[in-house]
Amino acid sequence: MKKCRRCQKPATLHITEVRKGDVTEIHLCETCARDYLEQTDSNPDSDPAAEFEFEKLPESDEETSSPADDRGCPHCGISFREFRSQGRLGCPYCYVEFKSDLIPLLQNIHGEVQHCGKLPRRAPDSSRRQHELLQLRNELKAAVDEEDYELAARLRDDIQAIEKQINSPAKSTDNE
Amino acid sequence: MDLDRLTQKSSEWLRGTGPESDVVVSTRIRLARNFAEFPFTTRIEEAAKAEVAARACECFEDLAIPAKLSYINVSTLDELDRQFLVERQLISRELSEGAGARGVAISNDEDIAIMVNEEDHLRVQVLRSGLTLDDCWKSMDEIDDAIEEQVAFAFHDQYGYLTACPTNVGTGIRVSVMMHLPALVQTREIQKVFHALQKINLAVRGLYGEGSQAMGDFYQISNQYTLGLSETQVINRVREVVPMILKYERRAREQMIEEKRQELHDHISRAYGVLSSAQTISSEETMHLLSSVRLGVNLGLIEDVSIPILNELFIQTQPAHLQKLKQKALNSAERNIARASLLRRRIAEAAE
Numbered sequence: 001m002k003k004c005r006r007c008q009k010p011a012t013l014h015i016t017e018v019r020k021g022d023v024t025e026i027h028l029c030e031t032c033a034r035d036y037l038e039q040t041d042s043n044p045d046s047d048p049a050a051e052f053e054f055e056k057l058p059e060s061d062e063e064t065s066s067p068a069d070d071r072g073c074p075h076c077g078i079s080f081r082e083f084r085s086q087g088r089l090g091c092p093y094c095y096v097e098f099k100s101d102l103i104p105l106l107q108n109i110h111g112e113v114q115h116c117g118k119l120p121r122r123a124p125d126s127s128r129r130q131h132e133l134l135q136l137r138n139e140l141k142a143a144v145d146e147e148d149y150e151l152a153a154r155l156r157d158d159i160q161a162i163e164k165q166i167n168s169p170a171k172s173t174d175n176e
Numbered sequence: 177m178d179l180d181r182l183t184q185k186s187s188e189w190l191r192g193t194g195p196e197s198d199v200v201v202s203t204r205i206r207l208a209r210n211f212a213e214f215p216f217t218t219r220i221e222e223a224a225k226a227e228v229a230a231r232a233c234e235c236f237e238d239l240a241i242p243a244k245l246s247y248i249n250v251s252t253l254d255e256l257d258r259q260f261l262v263e264r265q266l267i268s269r270e271l272s273e274g275a276g277a278r279g280v281a282i283s284n285d286e287d288i289a290i291m292v293n294e295e296d297h298l299r300v301q302v303l304r305s306g307l308t309l310d311d312c313w314k315s316m317d318e319i320d321d322a323i324e325e326q327v328a329f330a331f332h333d334q335y336g337y338l339t340a341c342p343t344n345v346g347t348g349i350r351v352s353v354m355m356h357l358p359a360l361v362q363t364r365e366i367q368k369v370f371h372a373l374q375k376i377n378l379a380v381r382g383l384y385g386e387g388s389q390a391m392g393d394f395y396q397i398s399n400q401y402t403l404g405l406s407e408t409q410v411i412n413r414v415r416e417v418v419p420m421i422l423k424y425e426r427r428a429r430e431q432m433i434e435e436k437r438q439e440l441h442d443h444i445s446r447a448y449g450v451l452s453s454a455q456t457i458s459s460e461e462t463m464h465l466l467s468s469v470r471l472g473v474n475l476g477l478i479e480d481v482s483i484p485i486l487n488e489l490f491i492q493t494q495p496a497h498l499q500k501l502k503q504k505a506l507n508s509a510e511r512n513i514a515r516a517s518l519l520r521r522r523i524a525e526a527a528e
Contacts, residue, residue, distance in 0.1 A: 010343045076215045088340040090219035092330035112404020115336025117347035
């Protein structure tokens with residue numbers, strides 16, 4: 001995974017610029033790519049690639065030297081600084097260890113910080129229901145956005161049914 | 177699995193049969209998964225890495241899925257064989273260039289490929305021809321469940337499936353639809369499509385994925401977000417956008433036919449002429465000309481050659497494939513001669 005040339009976040013867009021016969025590849029994250037493309041759009045004669053390189057690099061150097069970055073994951077030993085430079089975490093436990101730094105990053109990359117997809121089959125019943133709930137809420141939001149109120153009403157009923165189940169201790173299987 | 181046997185046959189995804197296959201070459205879904213009790217590949221010791229590979233192999237042996245998988249130990253392959261697998265889209269460049277215990281399990285039809293010890297312990301891929309999102313997902317979901325019966329994946333209630341790179345965390349899913357968009361490239365409308373896709377957070381990549389150039393006017397449209405959406409939602413986002421791109425490409429094709437039929441016909445016929453008679457030809461020129469001919473066949477301007485054969489030629493004319501076919505190392509000049517000879521032969525056979 002390449003890093004964004006401007007801000008060091010993981011690069012998700014790979015732009016190939018051809019200028020006067022020179023071909024350069026530029027790797028950018030979502031936000032920087034948008035700036036980059038706007039710049040190219042508004043002034044096609046400028047060389048945004050050059051600006052992006054020289055304007056921003058010193059700033060990102062400063063950014064990487066925060067003392068908190070030196071703390072390592074107790075399980076695999078990787079530091080947050082190393083993660084920043086490689087773009088890859090060391091082990092599953094890093095997600096817990098670096099939580100406070102990762103949450104804003106995940107928010108930035110995905111626009112969300114809560115999984116609502118598939119669950120492993122061996123996940124406990126309680127997590128299973130929580131996830132079902134998250135998924136349904138997500139679908140409800142989409143249904144409302146699309147003004148499909150019939151579907152929205154059905155989803156709301158389903159959500160209430162599960163919420164009731166979770167809140168009623170008699171029916172809870174958490175202690176099994 | 178005997179790699180030489182693969183050179184004699186064609187992958188399922190090149191068959192050119194699925195829905196919308198004039199524009200949509202293939203649909204690919206991949207999942208990133210990691211074993212819960214090991215560090216990620218970048219931070220793992222060699223012995224543990226070998227253990228991951230051994231456990232993966234064991235698990236593939238009696239996986240409860242209809243297809244039978246064969247494991248290829250990539251760490252013992254020479255560079256040519258590794259490049260050959262990259263060209264066939266069975267492994268990534270990263271796995272090819274990596275170090276230590278690593279491999280890939282593939283099905284007979286090459287529609288399933290599970291990379292072991294790439295960026296994540298497992299990268300499961302399902303690749304089929306045409307626009308077949310639901311088929312691919314159904315198959316993928318089954319494979320994922322079957323693997324999970326045997327191993328515990330790294331999973332977190334909030335973050336979902338944990339991956340080495342936070343850009344894949346959550347579902348770990350990447351849904352890609354590979355489209356052949358020569359008319360949008362020629363009319364220069366492709367940039368507009370890219371801008372529109374970026375606005376809705378879909379990524380556009382070349383034939384060989386991340387960082388690769390668009391070769392032969394092939395583009396992969398794929399999701400970027402993997403967290404906060406269910407697998408079905410991710411698939412639907414890609415699904416919704418494909419018909420629009422299809423419509424633009426087909427409209428651009430019609431427009432080209434209406435406005436400059438003769439010029440277009442000439443251009444395509446010349447491309448066909450060069451491919452069927454050149455004595456030496458570079459890979460780049462081949463891709464470019466095959467793209468024109470593919471467009472010509474879809475527009476009914478050329479009838480002598482079929483889409484599946486053209487799809488195959490895009491892959492078979494690449495460097496490692498040519499060398500596997502000739503069963504010896506070839507330098508660039510020799511490859512250009514071998515490429516031209518293969519093209520002449522295949523096109524002549526097709527026209528008979």
